[in-house]
Each structure stands twice: as structure tokens, then as C-alpha cells.
Amino acid sequence: MRFRLTDDQRALREGVREALARRFDADALRAAAEGAAGAEGGTEGEGMGRRGVGAGSSGNGGGGAGGDGTVRSENGAGGASGSASAGERAGVSGVGGERAGRAGAGGRPVRLAEADGGAAGARRTAGSPRLDRALWRALGDLGFFALRMPEAEGGVGLGLVEAVLVFEEAGRVLLPGPLVATHLAAGAVPGAATGETVVAAVDGGLVEWLAEADVVRGDATGAVPLRSLDPLTPLHRVPAGRPAPDPVAILLSAAEQLGTAVRVGELAAQHARAREQFGRPVGAFQAVAHLCAGILVRAETARAAVYAAAVTADPADIAAARILADEAAVRGARDCLQVHGGMGFTWESEVHLHLKRAWVRTQRAGGVTQSEDLLAAALASETV
Amino acid sequence: MDLSDTPEEAAFRARLREWLAAVLPGLPHQPSPDDWPGRRAYDLGWQRRLHDAGYADVHWGAPPSVRLIFLEETEKAGAPYVGANFVGLLHAGPTIAAEGTAQQRERWLPPILRGEEVWCQGFSEPDAGSDLAALRTRARRDGDAYVVTGSKIWTSHAEVADWCELLVRTDPGAPKHRGITWLALPMDAPGITVRPLRTLAGSAEFAEVFLDEVRVPVANRVGDENDGWRVTMVTLSFERGTAFAGEVVACRRVLGELAVEARKNGRWDDPGLRRRLGRLHAEFRALWRLTQWNVSAAQASGGVPGAGGSVFKLRYSHARQELYDAAAEVLGPDCLDLDRPWTLDRLSSLAYTIAAGTSQIQHNIIAERILDLPKGR
Numbered sequence A: 001m002r003f004r005l006t007d008d009q010r011a012l013r014e015g016v017r018e019a020l021a022r023r024f025d026a027d028a029l030r031a032a033a034e035g036a037a038g039a040e041g042g043t044e045g046e047g048m049g050r051r052g053v054g055a056g057s058s059g060n061g062g063g064g065a066g067g068d069g070t071v072r073s074e075n076g077a078g079g080a081s082g083s084a085s086a087g088e089r090a091g092v093s094g095v096g097g098e099r100a101g102r103a104g105a106g107g108r109p110v111r112l113a114e115a116d117g118g119a120a121g122a123r124r125t126a127g128s129p130r131l132d133r134a135l136w137r138a139l140g141d142l143g144f145f146a147l148r149m150p151e152a153e154g155g156v157g158l159g160l161v162e163a164v165l166v167f168e169e170a171g172r173v174l175l176p177g178p179l180v181a182t183h184l185a186a187g188a189v190p191g192a193a194t195g196e197t198v199v200a201a202v203d204g205g206l207v208e209w210l211a212e213a214d215v216v217r218g219d220a221t222g223a224v225p226l227r228s229l230d231p232l233t234p235l236h237r238v239p240a241g242r243p244a245p246d247p248v249a250i251l252l253s254a255a256e257q258l259g260t261a262v263r264v265g266e267l268a269a270q271h272a273r274a275r276e277q278f279g280r281p282v283g284a285f286q287a288v289a290h291l292c293a294g295i296l297v298r299a300e301t302a303r304a305a306v307y308a309a310a311v312t313a314d315p316a317d318i319a320a321a322r323i324l325a326d327e328a329a330v331r332g333a334r335d336c337l338q339v340h341g342g343m344g345f346t347w348e349s350e351v352h353l354h355l356k357r358a359w360v361r362t363q364r365a366g367g368v369t370q371s372e373d374l375l376a377a378a379l380a381s382e383t384v
Numbered sequence B: 001m002d003l004s005d006t007p008e009e010a011a012f013r014a015r016l017r018e019w020l021a022a023v024l025p026g027l028p029h030q031p032s033p034d035d036w037p038g039r040r041a042y043d044l045g046w047q048r049r050l051h052d053a054g055y056a057d058v059h060w061g062a063p064p065s066v067r068l069i070f071l072e073e074t075e076k077a078g079a080p081y082v083g084a085n086f087v088g089l090l091h092a093g094p095t096i097a098a099e100g101t102a103q104q105r106e107r108w109l110p111p112i113l114r115g116e117e118v119w120c121q122g123f124s125e126p127d128a129g130s131d132l133a134a135l136r137t138r139a140r141r142d143g144d145a146y147v148v149t150g151s152k153i154w155t156s157h158a159e160v161a162d163w164c165e166l167l168v169r170t171d172p173g174a175p176k177h178r179g180i181t182w183l184a185l186p187m188d189a190p191g192i193t194v195r196p197l198r199t200l201a202g203s204a205e206f207a208e209v210f211l212d213e214v215r216v217p218v219a220n221r222v223g224d225e226n227d228g229w230r231v232t233m234v235t236l237s238f239e240r241g242t243a244f245a246g247e248v249v250a251c252r253r254v255l256g257e258l259a260v261e262a263r264k265n266g267r268w269d270d271p272g273l274r275r276r277l278g279r280l281h282a283e284f285r286a287l288w289r290l291t292q293w294n295v296s297a298a299q300a301s302g303g304v305p306g307a308g309g310s311v312f313k314l315r316y317s318h319a320r321q322e323l324y325d326a327a328a329e330v331l332g333p334d335c336l337d338l339d340r341p342w343t344l345d346r347l348s349s350l351a352y353t354i355a356a357g358t359s360q361i362q363h364n365i366i367a368e369r370i371l372d373l374p375k376g377r
């Protein structure tokens, strides 16, 4: 047994952390959130480029999806051939995030109508974020999506452990976009591996980033946008959605949750050391210090569970990882918010973004109850 | 990252399994919890068998990963727990091995390993619990002996112990961490009175130990005079290291038994209960992984368990209590029946967040040593 990161894995994590810091740092995150908070006034293309996801303009708010508020998915339930051809098209035309370029991709399976102004006002998702195509391509260049594809097929040829490390880093910086869906589509949907094609997936009753995707896997018929709790994850509701819990998808989400859990622990401890009240750092008060310690304990326990699940790929280990990671992220973010006091309740602080994203991730793959049920059933059948 | 055994580990595991399968069926029945002399003899007898089979020093002589396999396999096979040998094997022994002179190691280690002598731990005092360094039991130098007066409390297995790892104050004038000395106290020395204390579970697991002018040879001092605090910290890190690894395995077995019981009595139909058990299943899987993680870290750092032990201890002690709370839900009204084993286990689980450093103290340790937060009051 050698349950530790290898030197290569450590180097990979450092490399990804540095690359993400260059591409999507805390300022970019805040700017993205700022943009998403903003009203309709943004101009087209604002915020694209270095600063990552920018303000949604009134022209592309992702709000109305067709006059009847629906989005069509031509590729049905993830049919390979349908999505392949769609992907090819997207691969040709959907580059760079230029609005014109995207509009040119007339045959895209997900064809979003332009925002419909006032008509569907109740459903409008004002300020819905746009996906930074340049960032997406950069992630593709980094190998983010092709990570687990064999080298012979142009992939990086790494495994689930490395994927988990990379997704932990993504979760740590709250990297926006349908990361898991596109990663899982690599190799199956042309262009996904390189980041040229943005792939969203129906998951239960929800689709993340539907309006920005070139390809949607699963049946998104009748999708209706909702005003997303998370300013950096646009959401659609789909009526017929059933969770299709791919264990790898669950694990990668858990890895993102782990990243959040670790990050909020750092933020809480930093604030507790720096903020002074009653003439001393608030971290000198046990009530505060113990909140911080609790965040760390949950995060480190989740880390062991997530990493082990990546090694074994056992569905029960993955279910356990998910339960622990969801708890570590959500409770961690809440306690982090508490440690920040009033500052934690502001839009300006990044704490709420972690909590909101953590909440979004808890809804994936049937939610935590699915994992609890699986593990309960395993208790009754296996010798644990 | 690799969770599988190395060839050496696999060989060790296979040999151990084979030996356990051969030896366990012939073992006598466990004595009743109240039969102290019987328990002492039983626990020592088991250690003797381990020694003769070559497993005696697995607790501090072997690499941490091998120790983990030992704890895992013995628990899975239903072998006896360390019991009365706990302090000898997990506190005093490792301390003497690390800090003792050659003569001291020669005198005390073989009897521990051969299952001949029982040790207890005389650290806590009525006025020094979490604040252990406030201890007041006084040792005055008199020729080649220390003369010790004071009292210890919560001393587990004191009644059946041959030796006590004793912390005493040798310099009352020094700052509190600097005037402490570590002594090996023979429990049959004149001037010692042991008064058993009844725990809330009804048994007499621990005792008060009164010391009245007890003479302890200077040769029984491990480490330098007034250096006992540092010597002690070596011991405590062992306590929070892998000491509970076997118990995690046991808890997972109990969970399986809870599922069986719930199916039998119909409570399995309650989805709330099922999910509660499912969550606990996740919890104990994770705690096992955390153990493996900490053990691998200890292995890489030369065998010393780090502050990760506090993370584990904190989480595990609460999980254990939740496990037996869930057992109570499975049992329903029977959870009030002391003849159901889980009822007693539920009571015993209450000690876990107190002994070996309370949960609050573990939080403090994590906040100060891992998160670098200012020392609180």
C-alpha cells in the first residue's frame, strides 16, 4: 500500500493549479460573478478573454430559449451518431466564442433563439453567464478533457486518479462550464477532447450550461431556463429527466466538491487569522477556531474517500466519496461564511460562490439520497 | 497512489491469515468483563501466542503498513483485542523503545512483548485532565530514588497492572511543561492504593491511584529529569495514530449486523433508517481510507504519526457514537435492554470523545498546529 500522491501526480496538480491561476484567478472569478450580477446592460462579448466568463448581454442572456421557452435537442438520448455529426459542425464553427461564429453554426443541435425580450420575462435569466470559449480551448490544450483518452487517440493517457486531481483543482477555483459533461464526452463527441465542442448533459431534471453548449447529451426536450441560484452555472429544467448516474460523473463532481471544501477551509483560516475583534484575531476565539478545524476535518476525510474511490473505481467507494464530499463542501462553505461575518453575506466576497456551486453539485446524479440508498443496499448484500 | 499490498505486505497478510485460521478455533472463551484476573490472564495469553508466532512487536517494530494489516486481519478474523496490553504495546512500550536506555529496553520491552507484564498509564490527575501539564504529583529526589506523593485518576487497568508509566513533577518552580519527569512505577511498591471507579457502563474499567511517599528508583526514569513532557508527546502521538484502525473494521462489521437486524425486525422498511445506515456506511469506508492515508504518510515520514491522527480521532469518535445511536434506532425499545450487546457498546462509545484528548482539545490541536490559528483561551 502506498496511498499517497506520486511525484508525477503532485507535479500534475501543481501544474494544473498554476495553469488555472493564469487562466482563471480570483479576480476573474469575481469579475465573472460581478458580471452575472449585473443587469442587462452589458455589451456583446464583454468579459470574454482573460477575465473569463463575463457579463451576459441583453442580447444573449440565455433567457428565452425559443419562443415557447424550449430547447430542442436533436441528438436524442445521447445517440452517438447524432452527437458526432453535430460535434463536427461545432468543431468547425463554434470556435473562439465569437458571437458571429456561433451564430453561424446554424446546424447545431441546440439552437438557442436570441433572447426574447419581454415576452417570456418571467423565465428570463437576466445576466446568465456566457461560456468563455477561449478558456475552454485552453482547457482542451491543457488536456483537461482528453486526460483519460489513450495517447494513441490523441489523449493524455492518464487515469481516474489524475482526473480527480484535476477536477479538484477546477472545483477549488470554481472554474465555470460543463466540465464533467465535456470531459465524459471526450472521444465520443468530436471536438470535445480539444475543447472545441462544448458538451452539456441532461442530469435528472436539470441541464447545466445548455444554452452555451454545442452538443447536449440526453433528452433535453422541453427544457426551460430557470433563474439559477449560482450566478456562474446557468440551469435549465427538463421535465422528463431521469438521473443517469455514471459513477465517473459522480466521482468527478465529488472531486470538485473536495476542491471547494479545501478552498473554503483556507479562506476561513485566512480570515480568522487576519480579522481582529476585541483586540485579537477572531481565530483566537475557540468558537471560531473550532469551526475552522471542523472544515478541515471534513475536507481531509473527504479527500481520503475521493482519492480511494479514484483508485478502486468501485461504485460503493464512489458513493461514499460523494456523500463525504458533498457534506464537506456544503457545510464547509456555510461555516466559512459564518467565520466571515457580514463580509460573508456580501456578493463581493467569494464565499457565497462556493456555497452556491456546492449546492448545484449536490443536485447532480440523483442527489445524495441515491448514494445513501446504494450504500444501504450494499450493507445488506455484501460483507462490508 | 496504490491501495494494494506490496509483495511483502501480501506475504505478511497471507501468513497471518493462515495462522489466525489455525489458532483461533482453539482459543478459550473470553472471560466476563467483571472477571479482572481472568481478563488479565486471557489478554496476556493472547499476546504470548502472538509472540511465539512472531507477531509480538508488530505495534512498534514493524512498518506502519504492516501494523495496519495486522490490525485489519486480526479484527476480521475475530481475534482478541489488545485489551490489558494496550498501554504496554501502544504507549509505554513505544516510548521506552524510542527514549529508553539499552538497559531499560532490555528490562521492560521483552516482558511486554512476551505477554508477561501489564502496564497502565498514570497521567491524568483530579486537577490535570485536558491541561495535563498542570499535573501536581510530586517527586522529590532522595539518593538513588524519587519519593512520589500525589494521586492519579482515570487510570485504566490499574488494578491488574504491574507497571505504571507515571508523570510526576520534579521541578515545581519551572514553567509547567518543563518540570515534568517520566517514571516507570512498579505497582507493587509500598505506599500505592488503587481504588476502582465504576464507569457509567457499570464496570470498573479505571481507577484512582493514590501515591503516598512511594520510592521509585532513579534508574526507572526514562529520558532526562524534567524532560518528561517531550518524552510523553512521543507516546501520545502513537495513541492517536493507528490505535483505532482495528475498531474501524469492527464498526463496519457492526453496520452489516445492524442491516441484518433491521431486516429481521422490519425497520429496514423505513427509508429514513436505511439512508442513515447508508450514510454511516460511507462514513466508515471513509474512515478506513483516512486510516490508510495517515498510515501511508507515517510510513513516508519514518513512522511517526502526525497531526493527521487528531483529524482521525475527532471524526472517528463521533462516528462511533452515531453508529450506536443508529443501533438504538434499529433496536427500538430493545435499545434500553442492557442484555443487548449494542446497548453496552452505546454506553462505552460515550468515552471516545473524552479519553485520549477530548474532541474540544483535538479541535484546538488542529486549529493551532495545522491551521496556524492563534492560541486561544
Ligand SMILES: Cc1cc2nc3c(=O)[nH]c(=O)nc-3n(C[C@H](O)[C@H](O)[C@H](O)COP(=O)(O)OP(=O)(O)OC[C@H]3O[C@@H](n4cnc5c(N)ncnc54)[C@H](O)[C@@H]3O)c2cc1C
Binding pocket: A286, B120, B121, B122, B123, B124, B125, B128, B129, B130, B131, B153, B154, B155, B156, B157, B205, B206, B351, B354, B355, B356, B357, B358, B359, B360, B361, B364, B377
Ligand atoms: C474511559 C476513559 C479511560 C481513561 N483512561 C486513562 C488512563 O488510562 N490514564 C490517564 O492518564 N487518563 C485516562 N483517562 C483520562 C482522560 O485522558 C481525561 O478524561 C481527558 O484528558 C479529559 O480530562 P478531564 O476528564 O479532566 O476533563 P477536563 O479537562 O476537565 O474537561 C472538561 C470539559 O472541558 C473541556 N475543555 C477543557 N479544556 C479545554 C480547552 N482548552 N478548550 C476547550 N475545551 C476544553 C473538555 O473538552 C471537556 O468538555 C481516561 C478517560 C476515560 C473517559
